[in-house]
């Protein structure tokens with residue numbers, strides 16, 4: 491007797507809908523959420539399995555809430571209208587992609603006629619543009635009562651033509667996540683529209699100074715901030731962000747040893763708990779950790795710092811980048827207990843100073859995590875040996891030993907963050 495076989499057509503309705511919903515959950519959490527071809531989407535596939543399934547899938551509004559369009563490709567307007575209709579009153583996640591070419595005025599017209607009547611339902615919105623701002627214009631004076639997540643991404647290569655982006659000036663009272671890539675935002679005359687933002691990412695190659703200070707000043711609830719900093723003028727504006735807990739700064743290459751310290755000194759963030767500095771060099775790290783004071787900033791609760799060197803630099807081989815030894819514990823970070831060094835140049839020297847046999851005690855230090863590439867910055871094996879020696883000598887002297895982990899860096903470090911996978915090879 492053969493076992494009963496389960497085919498997709500024998501599944502109950504609820505399970506079928508659950509499968510489709512599960513497929514969509516991944517799409518929303520991916521960084522490029524939703525971007526893909528319409529035909530690969532589970533609601534399409536499942537709605538074509540049989541008549542019975544078609545009715546189930548088409549009748550489940552939650553399955554038609556992830557919407558993506560470039561307005562131009564064949565059938566996209568009809569598909570868009572179908573999603574709006576089938577999602578009924580559900581909240582929507584929408585991606586608008588600017589097509590590579592469109593007739594003058596067409597995008598403005600389509601956004602106004604098709605998207606604006608549904609804009610009150612949009613919960614997540616991503617707009618990717620590269621030619622001009624025709625697609626963004628209609629959103630300027632609109633209110634978005636349910637919008638929580640907004641991304642505006644410029645992916646073209648013109649810099650000069652970009653005017654600041656103005657959106658949703660009539661109110662976005664639930665907006666908590668705002669990411670702007672290679673565009674600047676024109677601040678609303680009603681500053682309160684940014685009041686609910688807790689997560690802000692300002693990435694790109696714009697002139698940061700006055701703009702960043704003005705934007706962050708309008709976000710009184712900000713807890714997470716991601717910034718690209720390309721240049722710090724001598725009289726730079728400072729950022730006073732009393733609520734900030736997490737700060738990620740990506741730094742343009744700079745040869746000055748005090749550059750990292752200049753950047754950190756821009757922030758007055760007394761609640762900051764985690765700091766990631768992407769683009770640092772070992773001499774800059776040592777300089778920062780040696781500082782005896784930061785007159786206008788204090789970091790009393792900062793427990794975790796990551797220093798990431800993104801490329802392969804020549805700091806260790808060329809003269810002109812002298813490394814000055816540092817002596818722990820760092821005065822300006824009294825609570826620092828988790829130190830992360832990833833592909834960091836001068837890592838060997840940093841480890842020796844911070845943790846080696848002759849180092850001063852650093853009681854709050856609980857964990858050291860090191861990521862190294864095979865052939866750069868002290869080499870993986872060299873660092874492993876240095877850590878081994880350091881741990882041994884600490885134990886022999888009866889000193890507290892932090893938890894130490896060493897992993898091999900395989901990924902690109904441009905986008906490294908605290909959620910990036912780490913495959914620890916050695917630990918002590």
Ligand SMILES: [Zn+2]
Pocket residue numbers: 770771772799803804805806835
């Ligand atoms: Zn370097």
